[in-house]
Amino acid sequence: MCNRPLPYDLRSPNPxxxxxxxxEKCRLVDLHKWxxxxxxxxxxxxxxxxxxxxxxxx
Numbered sequence: 001m002c003n004r005p006l007p008y009d010l011r012s013p014n015p016x017x018x019x020x021x022x023x024e025k026c027r028l029v030d031l032h033k034w035x036x037x038x039x040x041x042x043x044x045x046x047x048x049x050x051x052x053x054x055x056x057x058x
Contacts, residue, residue: 001026 004022008015021027033039 001029 002022002025006016006020006022008019018024018027021030030039
């Protein structure tokens with residue numbers, strides 16, 4: 001959110017508390033954007049079950 005580099009080595013087994021964000025503030029900013037629909041998914045998510053059932057596609 002703030003474009004600060006993460007203070008974390010991705011090879012480390014113990015991620016920081018707010019990973020993948022740099023802080024609680026950035027985590028909450030991101031959450032707010034999802035909840036206020038500033039971020040959204042534009043197309044339906046298809047699962048392998050959806051692909052194998054032709055009766056639903058007609």
